[in-house]
Amino acid sequence: MAFEGLTEKLSAAFKKLRGKGRLSEADVKEAMKEIRMALLEADVNFKVVKQFVASVTERAVGSDVLESLTPAQMIVKIVNEELTNLMGGENSKLTISPKPPTVIMLCGLNGAGKTTNGAKLAGFFKKQGKRPLLVACDTFRPAAITQLEVVGSQVDVPVFQMGQIDPIDIAKAGIEHAKKHGNDMVFIDTAGRLHVDEELMDQLKQMKAAIEPTEILLIVDAMIGQDAVNAAKAFDEALDITGVMLTKLDGDARGGAALSIKAVTGKPIKFVGQGEKLDQVDLFYPDRMASRILGMGDVLSLIEKAQQSFDAKKAAELEQKLRKNKFTLADFYDQLVQVKSMGSLSEIAGMLPGVNSKALEGAMVDESALARTEAIILSMTPAEREDPSLLNNSRKKRIAAGSGTQVVDINRLLKQFELMQQMSKQFSGKNIKKLGRMGKF
Ligand code: GDP
Numbered sequence: 001m002a003f004e005g006l007t008e009k010l011s012a013a014f015k016k017l018r019g020k021g022r023l024s025e026a027d028v029k030e031a032m033k034e035i036r037m038a039l040l041e042a043d044v045n046f047k048v049v050k051q052f053v054a055s056v057t058e059r060a061v062g063s064d065v066l067e068s069l070t071p072a073q074m075i076v077k078i079v080n081e082e083l084t085n086l087m088g089g090e091n092s093k094l095t096i097s098p099k100p101p102t103v104i105m106l107c108g109l110n111g112a113g114k115t116t117n118g119a120k121l122a123g124f125f126k127k128q129g130k131r132p133l134l135v136a137c138d139t140f141r142p143a144a145i146t147q148l149e150v151v152g153s154q155v156d157v158p159v160f161q162m163g164q165i166d167p168i169d170i171a172k173a174g175i176e177h178a179k180k181h182g183n184d185m186v187f188i189d190t191a192g193r194l195h196v197d198e199e200l201m202d203q204l205k206q207m208k209a210a211i212e213p214t215e216i217l218l219i220v221d222a223m224i225g226q227d228a229v230n231a232a233k234a235f236d237e238a239l240d241i242t243g244v245m246l247t248k249l250d251g252d253a254r255g256g257a258a259l260s261i262k263a264v265t266g267k268p269i270k271f272v273g274q275g276e277k278l279d280q281v282d283l284f285y286p287d288r289m290a291s292r293i294l295g296m297g298d299v300l301s302l303i304e305k306a307q308q309s310f311d312a313k314k315a316a317e318l319e320q321k322l323r324k325n326k327f328t329l330a331d332f333y334d335q336l337v338q339v340k341s342m343g344s345l346s347e348i349a350g351m352l353p354g355v356n357s358k359a360l361e362g363a364m365v366d367e368s369a370l371a372r373t374e375a376i377i378l379s380m381t382p383a384e385r386e387d388p389s390l391l392n393n394s395r396k397k398r399i400a401a402g403s404g405t406q407v408v409d410i411n412r413l414l415k416q417f418e419l420m421q422q423m424s425k426q427f428s429g430k431n432i433k434k435l436g437r438m439g440k441f
Contacts, residue, residue, distance in 0.1 A: 009038035017072040043225035043256025087286035092268035108219035110192040113247035120281035123155030133183035135174030136161035140191035222253035247273035375403035
């Protein structure tokens with residue numbers, strides 16, 4: 001999962017601070033050293049790290065922090081705020097042209113995910129009631145046009161193409177086509193290269209001059225860390241981009257790109273791609289990302305995801321159960337089925353504060369494990385489903401026989417259920433308030 005190493009190291013640094021009670025300036029400096037190392041190891045640009053550590057230190061050793069009752073928490077809060085600032089503060093929205101169509105030129109190196117994410121964005125805006133058009137201007141990579149047609153049809157967005165002719169002519173004709181057919185957003189898929197090269201930049205500059213796009217969105221791969229930041233710098237210098245979409249955040253990106261791009265280029269990350277599936281696209285919220293990096297979870301995104309995937313009634317029921325902390329094995333099974341439509345369990349666990357996502361990885365989400373879990377839960381009596389503490393050894397043996405499983409399978413399931421209950425506690429009454437306070441302390 002993205003940022004795992006960074007999250008672990010930052011948590012370790014904060015844990016040491018918390019263990020100390022009163023803090024001295026030397027304690028803060030020591031923690032800052034660890035934070036500095038953690039950021040550098042996460043491939044954050046060294047100038048950005050230097051600046052970041054300086055601002056956090058200045059605020060942390062400043063007037064009333066060390067004197068406060070909870071200095072360690074105050075420092076976590078400062079780090080959280082500074083991380084948020086580093087990534088741009090607020091969510092930066094895509095500019096919508098007052099005179100349709102809004103034209104978005106998508107640029108980036110080969111393999112960054114331009115084509116896939118162009119379709120993701122088009123699908124994203126279609127769901128919001130827009131009428132997007134994808135325009136195939138990558139005439140450099142032979143299969144790009146067909147690929148765009150395939151992903152376009154998967155999100156049910158039309159694709160305009162004219163084969164391998166001059167991409168600027170295609171872009172212009174695509175925009176005309178959009179005007180005639182009432183498409184209010186045009187996403188232009190442009191050619192990439194393996195590395196930043198002059199020929200590509202010249203072509204993109206000419207296209208920019210010819211079509212005057214509303215936005216130039218650079219697609220960058222979060223997995224390549226500082227190389228992504230360097231590419232962003234080069235594209236920005238040539239094209240004066242308006243924003244960035246960071247892709248492959250579902251992978252094991254260390255954090256360098258997400259944390260450095262805004263500081264280095266001055267341009268905001270507007271969207272993130274978090275998977276190969278075409279609905280795995282999200283707006284980028286610096287504050288939520290900072291919480292996630294600090295292991296405080298991203299409860300807001302989780303709730304939004306749940307709202308998208310569940311029907312409203314089920315979501316409301318679940319929320320009630322979570323709030324009242326009345327989450328039973330029957331709900332657990334329901335969740336497993338629904339979770340599959342939300343993404344991988346470890347991805348979801350990563351959004352929750354204090355949940356060890358590794359403990360939840362694997363077993364539960366594949367089909368056969370799900371069938372086993374179903375068999376086990378269906379072999380329980382309703383009372384057992386409500387109260388698993390009833391499950392003594394003889395009951396477990398009965399259930400194992402009834403479901404064609406072993407007692408160890410039942411124990412594993414109960415362990416996973418316990419973890420899920422821990423998650424549910426995060427949502428329950430007073431903890432919801434606690435979570436709310438996390439942003440403020
Ligand atoms: P392009 O050369 O920039 O047009 O890149 P493509 O759109 O062809 O994407 C390159 C590869 O990255 C494809 O295999 C995509 O499925 C994959 N990809 C794109 N976005 C994501 C993402 O957010 N997560 C993951 N895991 N893979 C992605």
